[in-house]
Amino acid sequence: MFSSKGARSSGSGQANAKGRGMFSVxxxxxxxxGDVRATADLHIDGSIEGDVACASLVQGADSRIVGGITAETARVxxxxxxxVRVKHLTVERSARIAGDIEYEDxxxxxxxxVDGRLKRVGTETAATGPRAVPDAGREQAA
Incomplete structure (x- = not known):
């Protein structure tokens, strides 16, 4: 599990994460x-004092994060x-968030x-680029 081969494969990033279902715990x-960065999915049951950036975050009920979160999806x-800055966010019944949230859904x-501001960001700011169809619909309605 901690061999040098494993260290090399985790450093290669997204291709291995998709191909082998890689995740970190x-x-x-x-x-x-300190800051935590993962190219794969991340499951946190402990505590972190620092920013967290990963592809997908799952946070356990007894965990605590003091810092910013950036991810594609998060289940807290x-x-x-x-x-918290994510595309897809699920806030479970046991979650307590004190901070501003930017999300797509x-x-x-x-x-x-949630004790903070919620700001829905459109896909224009997302990594996938702008969606033309919804904007075209608004123009036709006007």
Missing amino acids: IGPDMAVT AGTIEGS ITIENGGQ
Whole structure:
């Protein structure tokens, strides 16, 4: 698991993440101070003091993140103190977020708490580029 071959394959990034279903885990007994970056999916059950950037984030109910989060998708169940910037966000009922959220689509389960501003960003700001169809529909309606 910790061989040099594994280290090389995790450094190669997206191709391996898609091909082998690669993911990283920060367990409940771990406390990280500093920024965390992952090219693959990331599951956090421990605590992090720093920014988190990954493809897809799953946060456990007992975890805590103090810092900003940037991801394509995120499913949060623990505590976050900081900004969240994602395309697809699910806030579970046990989640507590204190910070501003930028999202394309969001689901907040009953009981999930958000203390901050919610800002829906259109696909114009997304990595995939602008969507022409919805804009054309608005022009026709006007």
